[in-house]
Amino acid sequence: MxxxxxxxxxxxxxxxxxxxxxxxxHKRKNLPEHAEIERLSADAAQVRDLLVAARTEESDTAREQVKAEQDVDQVRQRATRDQQRLDSGAVTSPKDLENLQREIASLAKRQGDLEDVVLEVMERREGAQARAAELEQRLAAVQTKVTEAEARRNSTLEEIDAEGFTAAKEREILAGSVxxxxxxxxxxxxxxxxxxxxxxxxxxxxxxxxxxxxxxxxxxxxxxxxxxxxxxxxxxxxxxxxxxxxx
Structure with a gap:
């Protein structure tokens, strides 16, 4: 030739x-921001999963608390009715009085047990709420870092693309003379x-x-x-x- x-x-x-x-x-494909964004995105996904779990627990314990409080209220109402019957003097039979007093005592113990359940559920709900709040802050912080890294990456890519466009035009013109x-x-x-x-x-x-x-x-x-x-x-x-x- x-x-x-x-x-x-x-x-x-x-x-x-x-x-x-x-x-x-090569620079475009190997920007450090690519790996940083991938790592941060993985962190965000993990925190997001934990947040979903915390919110689910918060929702479940909220329903559980409502149910437990309803149980307490039902026992309290029944105990109030029994106490009113006892105080009214309408029950005169010694045996019925003994049964009524025994039931009032049993209801009092039941109410105490149920109130302990309510307290335990409330503690779990508050714990879930605290975890959800902390995870929301963590997720927001990670997402901010992702946004910042994406901005740096996009800015660098714009610079690379601009330089590449200029070089490609020069190459096109020069190659045309070969x-x-x-x-x-x-x-x-x-x-x-x-x-x-x-x-x-x-x-x-x-x-x-x-x-x-x-x-x-x-x-x-x-x-x-x-x-x-x-x-x-x-x-x-x-x-x-x-x-x-x-x-």
Whole structure:
């Protein structure tokens, strides 16, 4: 393949822009904020699950408290009615009086037991409420950190995209001045060799594979016409000669 030396030099400029675009893409994908947001989002999900559990417990204990208070009220009302019967003198039979007094005593004990249940349920409800309030604060704090990290990420991505847009336009213009066949070969090689399709021969060393050419290889490059597109014998990339090649 033949290409003017100036065109081969421009190919190196295209390669430099492609390398720049590659670095920008790598930076875009590996921003520290990506991992930070992922970690914070996982933390938020965990806190959110705990919050749902606390709120569920709070709701359950609220219903349990209402039921326990209703039970206390029912026993209290029955005890009040029995006490009124006892105080009214309507019950005159000694046996009935004894049964009534025994029932009043039993109801008093029952009421005490139920009131203890109400207190225990109230304590559990208050504990659930406290946990829910603390978890709401934790969740808000984590979500604030997520928002801040997303803002930093988005700002950096905007900068990267702006730089990438400029580099891509420069690449488009510059690539348009490179002969089509040469550019086609370069793109093919770039796809095969980790994004590097053309490399400078600098001080007898290929900057693509970083290997120094042996004397036979150097003589072949020296003897090649200036417009011939030469390839590195080691990595097969396009090898571009410059005044710094050391030939």
């Amino acid at each position: 033949k290409a003017a030396p100036a065109d081969q030099i421009r190919l190196l400029e295209v390669q430099a822009l492609d390398a720049r675009l590659g670095r920008l893409d 002969p089509g066949e040469l550019l086609k070969l370069y793109d093919k090689l770039r796809g095969q060799f980790a994004g590097v399709g053309a490399a400078k021969l600098y001080q007898k060393r290929c900057e693509g594979c970083r290997l120094e050419l042996n004397i036979t290889e150097l003589n072949e490059v020296r003897s090649a016409p200036a417009d011939e597109v030469v390839r590195c014998e080691n990595c097969r990339r396009i090898l571009v000669r410059t005044p710094d090649s050391g030939l």
